[in-house]
Amino acid sequence: xxxxxxxxxxxxxxxxxxxxxxxxxxxxxxxxxxxxxxxxxxxxxxxxxxxxxxxxxxxxxxxxxxxxxxxxxxxxxxxxxxxxxxxxxxxxxxxxxxxxxxxxxxxxxxxxxxxx
Amino acid sequence: xxxxxxxxxxxxxxxxxxxxxxxxxxxxxxxxxxxxxxxxxxxxxxxxxxxxxxxxxxxxxxxxxxxxxxxxxxxxxxxxxxxxxxxxxxxxxxxxxxxxxxxxxxxxxxx
Numbered sequence: 001x002x003x004x005x006x007x008x009x010x011x012x013x014x015x016x017x018x019x020x021x022x023x024x025x026x027x028x029x030x031x032x033x034x035x036x037x038x039x040x041x042x043x044x045x046x047x048x049x050x051x052x053x054x055x056x057x058x059x060x061x062x063x064x065x066x067x068x069x070x071x072x073x074x075x076x077x078x079x080x081x082x083x084x085x086x087x088x089x090x091x092x093x094x095x096x097x098x099x100x101x102x103x104x105x106x107x108x109x110x111x112x113x114x115x116x
Numbered sequence: 117x118x119x120x121x122x123x124x125x126x127x128x129x130x131x132x133x134x135x136x137x138x139x140x141x142x143x144x145x146x147x148x149x150x151x152x153x154x155x156x157x158x159x160x161x162x163x164x165x166x167x168x169x170x171x172x173x174x175x176x177x178x179x180x181x182x183x184x185x186x187x188x189x190x191x192x193x194x195x196x197x198x199x200x201x202x203x204x205x206x207x208x209x210x211x212x213x214x215x216x217x218x219x220x221x222x223x224x225x226x227x
Contacts, residue, residue: 106161
């Protein structure tokens with residue numbers, strides 16, 4: 001069955017970097033876009049970034065533009081979210097999801113805590 | 117990107133029906149049929165309940181239905197059950213940024 005497994009979260013100081021990974025299995029990875037969605041503690045869902053199935057389209061929410069970069073590695077069925085210049089307000093559980101304009105599969109998330 | 121507007125909370129008794137609204141603009145909810153709804157229980161990942169405004173994924177109860185009128189989408193849950201108590205989020209494609217935007221979420225209490 002479809003599996004999305006996030007990793008790479010942790011505690012990091014403001015201004016530092018972190019790279020999240022999403023390992024996909026159980027479906028044809030190259031045929032689907034990958035999105036990252038985050039949820040701050042006790043808050044709602046926030047769409048963060050997407051990369052199209054061919055990797056040609058990338059899009060980001062305004063608050064992470066210029067700091068986060070989404071990528072995909074077809075050879076490893078993996079997506080990455082490179083997060084630079086992290087801010088306290090980036091603290092959240094980061095989910096990897098698959099799909100076009102709706103998400104039928106979600107990972108369990110990886111927690112990113114930005115704190116001094 | 118501005119979030120879509122949902123009521124913070126709704127409640128209902130077992131067996132009743134409730135409706136959760138999701139209001140956007142003609143650049144998102146009103147302009148496209150890419151509205152989806154997600155159910156999230158505490159400590160769990162979200163689950164897709166409705167996509168493309170009114171389509172139900174395989175395995176989702178037919179007690180859940182979706183619709184749209186103008187700039188407002190709605191999720192209706194009929195025959196409320198205790199297990200429906202959760203947070204519900206709407207999401208829509210937005211042409212403003214060619215991306216996606218979530219609603220603020222609605223907490224459903226089954227009294």
